[in-house]
Amino acid sequence: MDRFAVRFSYLLPIEGEAIADGVVVVENGEIKAVGRWGEVDVNGYNVIDTRPSIGLPTLVNTHTHTAMVAYRGLADDLPLFKWLQEYIWPAEGKTVSPEMVRLAYRLAIAEMVSGGTGAINDMYFFQEVAAEVMEEIGFRGVLAEGLIDFPTPSFKVPEEGVRRVREQMALNGKFRYVRFGVALHAPYSCSPDLLREGYALAKENRVPLHMHVAETEDEVRQITERYGKRPVEYLNSMGLFDGVHFVAAHSVHVSDKERAIYREKGVKVAHDPESNMKLASGVAPVPDYLNDGITVGLATDGAASNNDLDMFSEMRSTALLHKVVRMDPTVMDARTVVEMATLGGAKVLGMDSLIGSIVPGKRADFIAVSLDRPHLQPVYDPYSHLVYAARSGDVEWVFIDGRPLKKEGGLTFIEDGEIREIGERLKEMVLKALKG
DSSP states (O other): OOEEEEEEEEEOOSSSOOEEEEEEEEETTEEEEEEETTTSOOTTSEEEEOOSEEEEEOEEEEEEOGGGGGGTTSSOSOOHHHIIIIIIHHHHHHHOOHHHHHHHHHHHHHHHHHTTEEEEEEEESOHHHHHHHHHHHTOEEEEEEEEOSSOOSSOSSHHHHHHHHHHHHTTTTSOSSEEEOEEEOOTTTSOHHHHHHHHHHHHHHTOOEEEEESOSHHHHHHHHHHHSSOHHHHHHHTTTTTTSOEEEEEOOSOOHHHHHHHHHHTOEEEEOHHHHHHTTOOOOOHHHHHHTTOOEEEOOOOTTSSSOOOHHHHHHHHHHHHHHHHTOTTSSOHHHHHHIIIIIHHHHHTOTTTSSSOOTTSBOOEEEEEOOSGGGOSOSOHHHIIIIIOOGGGEEEEEETTEEEEETTEESSSOTTHHHHHHHHHHHHHHHHHHO
């Protein structure tokens, strides 16, 4: 499909107003023209008519641990530190391997593409294996090995982890869809020396630096007791925000002073409302971030703490959660939330020159959401429909780089029965390791 056009009932370019009866023209994976049907020349192009539908850019998941789909439902209804230290970290230590990562990424990408997600910002292990899977499928993302003070499945000491990240950095430019970044797990789990090394790697290689920051009140207490500063103040005192593309995941417990630091330093925020609710971590001050001009994208976190990778669900949760917390039905309006899930997310990943909006010159990464559903009729406002009424299962088409990874409701890159087989294999691997 080198030359084609896609027609929608409503097209949301994100940069610009909604277009009724809109069309996108694609050549060789690039958006060539956008406009109203009848006003854009489609002669010589194969026309895909997705109507009745809403067209919008692919969704961007700005913070996740993709391979953790293997632990979906393994340890639920627990506080963060108990969940991590007593269940997840021990399980990962016994089960994570290149084989497990390869299987888990295929399953997770199938889930994400099914729901219209086309790019991720990921922190996990054996990321060179993840890159191979993503390249094979044609799925975008920034991948980073999670650096931490403790032994992990991919390295025993932090120095080995740093060497592994350096090796991954050397691969940048060799992949079409994947870029390697740097991930420091959190202020409480990384020594000052490891924080400095990770920062230096990100700055030297001009890649995003990704970290959990101020996720829980316990974290704030630990860091304040240890260093005499709150997490954001502590990281800023070390210069970790200077001259790098810093992505702060969660950022729930951030003071006004710390928010000013984010604004001054250009820190990007990944908002994970459902994971934060499930782990009772709190509610991030997202309306304040947006009012301050801080870039915010939406995220699912890993499927072990969510328990899915559904960005439509995150959009709805984002809009409703902040309304009730602020007792203001006007905050986090539908258009703002859709923009956070698309162009905002692309900005968080540093990929907004390529994706995040449907404009000529960008890559042809967009989706079609079917309106041929009882819960999506009648239509008054397409933005409102996407946030408050649509579901991930309503996504009928997903194009990445002009390639249909989902076509008329079916995935094009995975065989019938493979999803169930992968799920059963992952469960077998996890249970066998935990029993041993």
